[in-house]
Amino acid sequence: xxxxxxxxxxxxxxxxxxxxxxxxxxxxxxxxxxxxxxxxxxxxxxxxxxxxxxxxxxxxxxxxxxxxxxxxxxxxxxxxxxxxxxxxxxxxxxxxxxxxxxxxxxxxxxxxxxxxxxxxxxxxxxxxxxxxxxxxxxxxxxxxxxxxxxxxxxxxxxxxxxxxxxxxxxxxxxxxxxxxxxxxxxxxxxxxxxxxxxxxxxxxxxxxxxxxxxxxxxxxxxxxxxxxxxxxxxxxxxxxxxxxxxxxxxxxxxxxxxxx
Amino acid sequence: xxxxxxxxxxxxxxxxxxxxxxxxxxxxxxxxxxxxxxxxxxxxxxxxxxxxxxxxxxxxxxxxxxxxxxxxxxxxxxxxxxxxxxxxxxxxxxxxxxxxxxxxxxxxxxxxxxxxxxxxxxxxxxxxxxxxxxxxxxxxxxxxxxxxxxxxxxxxxxxxxxxxxxxxxxxxxxxxxxxxxxxxxxxxxxxxxxxxxxxxxxxxxxxxxxxxxxxxxxxxxxxxxxxxxxxxxxxxxxxxxxxxxxxxxxxxxxxxxxxxxxxxxxxxxxxxxxxxxxxxxxxxxxxxxxxxxxxxxxxxxxxxxxxxx
Numbered sequence: 001x002x003x004x005x006x007x008x009x010x011x012x013x014x015x016x017x018x019x020x021x022x023x024x025x026x027x028x029x030x031x032x033x034x035x036x037x038x039x040x041x042x043x044x045x046x047x048x049x050x051x052x053x054x055x056x057x058x059x060x061x062x063x064x065x066x067x068x069x070x071x072x073x074x075x076x077x078x079x080x081x082x083x084x085x086x087x088x089x090x091x092x093x094x095x096x097x098x099x100x101x102x103x104x105x106x107x108x109x110x111x112x113x114x115x116x117x118x119x120x121x122x123x124x125x126x127x128x129x130x131x132x133x134x135x136x137x138x139x140x141x142x143x144x145x146x147x148x149x150x151x152x153x154x155x156x157x158x159x160x161x162x163x164x165x166x167x168x169x170x171x172x173x174x175x176x177x178x179x180x181x182x183x184x185x186x187x188x189x190x191x192x193x194x195x196x197x198x199x200x201x202x203x204x205x206x207x208x209x210x211x212x213x214x215x216x217x218x219x220x221x222x223x224x225x226x227x228x229x230x231x232x233x234x235x236x237x238x239x240x241x242x243x244x245x246x247x248x249x250x251x252x253x254x255x256x257x258x259x260x
Numbered sequence: 261x262x263x264x265x266x267x268x269x270x271x272x273x274x275x276x277x278x279x280x281x282x283x284x285x286x287x288x289x290x291x292x293x294x295x296x297x298x299x300x301x302x303x304x305x306x307x308x309x310x311x312x313x314x315x316x317x318x319x320x321x322x323x324x325x326x327x328x329x330x331x332x333x334x335x336x337x338x339x340x341x342x343x344x345x346x347x348x349x350x351x352x353x354x355x356x357x358x359x360x361x362x363x364x365x366x367x368x369x370x371x372x373x374x375x376x377x378x379x380x381x382x383x384x385x386x387x388x389x390x391x392x393x394x395x396x397x398x399x400x401x402x403x404x405x406x407x408x409x410x411x412x413x414x415x416x417x418x419x420x421x422x423x424x425x426x427x428x429x430x431x432x433x434x435x436x437x438x439x440x441x442x443x444x445x446x447x448x449x450x451x452x453x454x455x456x457x458x459x460x461x462x463x464x465x466x467x468x469x470x471x472x473x474x475x476x477x478x479x480x481x482x483x484x485x486x487x488x489x490x491x492x493x494x495x496x497x498x499x500x501x502x503x504x505x506x507x508x509x510x511x512x513x514x515x516x517x518x519x520x521x522x523x524x525x526x527x528x529x530x531x532x533x534x535x536x537x538x539x540x541x542x543x544x545x546x547x548x549x550x551x552x553x554x555x556x557x558x559x560x561x562x563x564x565x566x567x568x569x
Binding site: 056058077078079081082083087088090094095096097098099103106107108110111113127131170171173174 | 437438441442444445447448449451452453454455456457458459460
């Protein structure tokens with residue numbers, strides 16, 4: 001249990017993002033340290049998902065710099081972000097619905113497949129051997145997430161909570177450096193939330209994965225995060241340890257409204 | 261009875277060829293959500309390439325080995341389809357990612373005209389032959405069972421066999437290989453596929469290439485039957501009811517749909533045709549597809565659309 005928080009792995013400096021005239025993010029700076037659980041919270045529409053999409057390479061901010069392991073990151077696409085070790089889950093689960101749980105998680109291994117695409121297509125020699133190794137890794141993840149019993153079930157037929165777990169599994173299959181979780185607990189009941197919290201902490205603890213998670217529900221987040229960033233209307237209004245953030249008058253105002 | 265079975269078998273064989281063209285539609289629709297109207301033009305383009313490459317190769321080899329010439333031509337035409345796939349991705353799809361379905365459909369109409377035009381500019385616009393040595397003579401079968409036996413066209417039989425093998429290989433490719441899995445992933449959700457590091461651009465080239473190869477095989481078979489000419493591009497219109505009937509996203513649907521349309525066309529022409537003065541083969545498929553749509557709007561094997569409220 002000697003989880004050590006390391007150096008800054010991702011440093012975001014003065015990020016601004018606009019869609020036409022709408023300012024989604026304004027001059028936001030914060031950093032993420034290796035092995036920590038970093039939460040981004042804020043009321044609906046605060047710009048949390050936009051922030052995640054910037055890190056993931058879906059959106060390209062007009063201003064600001066992003067340093068990944070000390071190197072400035074150029075404009076990038078999601079699949080390039082993936083190849084540098086950034087994985088993510090989605091708020092509105094974006095699994096491959098027609099495919100089985102196993103196949104869904106196997107797709108997470110795409111970048112780890114070293115053999116030539118032609119060999120893979122023809123299902124020859126090294127490709128076949130490789131597939132078996134990947135399969136072993138995926139089975140480990142399936143065990144870890146306790147979803148052995150639904151391995152062959154098409155994802156579309158699973159209840160919401162389990163789908164979220166498969167989504168996490170697919171991201172884990174990438175063996176990411178940084179795992180971005182977009183509202184992993186949204187729409188879950190208490191029991192499912194507890195399970196998810198446990199998995200997130202286990203991932204962080206056992207694999208040392210840096211975790212960035214978004215939530216609008218403050219309660220859960222405060223318990224599992226090392227540090228918290230608070231956004232409101234696209235601006236940063238708080239950053240620090242959970243207790244510090246919770247005590248900040250500005251954060252309280254944003255969450256409860258000026259009248260309270 | 262013998263005549264009925266003969267018509268039925270003729271229909272099944274014709275249907276297999278419709279399936280082949282329909283398969284091209286399904287492959288592209290499944291993985292990129294684009295209804296590729298240019299599939300027929302691709303068949304024409306591939307067949308033209310095949311016919312002319314074979315002619316040139318045969319000439320260069322001094323007419324010694326037709327087989328070798330055809331082999332060279334097949335590889336050449338395959339490369340031509342690879343080029344088409346690359347060009348479509350590079351100059352069209354990449355610019356139009358995430359656009360409306362209608363926009364993409366219009367674009368494929370554009371691709372249709374470009375392919376037809378460029379194909380005929382490069383390869384000429386006369387009627388060409390593809391001679392892959394398919395036997396032309398019909399054979400008599402089961403003479404002991406039926407009076408007069410059943411007349412089967414050997415060429416059709418081989419063509420149906422080739423189509424069946426191709427379909428089998430494609431199914432394996434999609435279900436069992438990592439690349440196939442990546443293709444299915446992209447078909448399900450673009451955004452998620454990108455987030456796990458599947459490069460959309462490369463996948464699209466692969467899909468269009470596979471659809472191109474399917475078009476090539478269809479082009480060779482149709483071309484060796486009917487000769488390679490402009491009208492080959494209209495086989496796409498014959499395959500349209502097949503995909504509607506089978507479901508736009510289903511590979512088995514394309515096959516079963518093709519068989520139903522093929523058989524329906526032939527039987528209706530023979531048995532209903534005389535009642536209305538004939539010529540119903542052309543529109544019957546559409547009526548059949550329409551009737552199916554009344555009962556199953558998503559097609560025979562299409563994914564059922566369920567919206568949670």
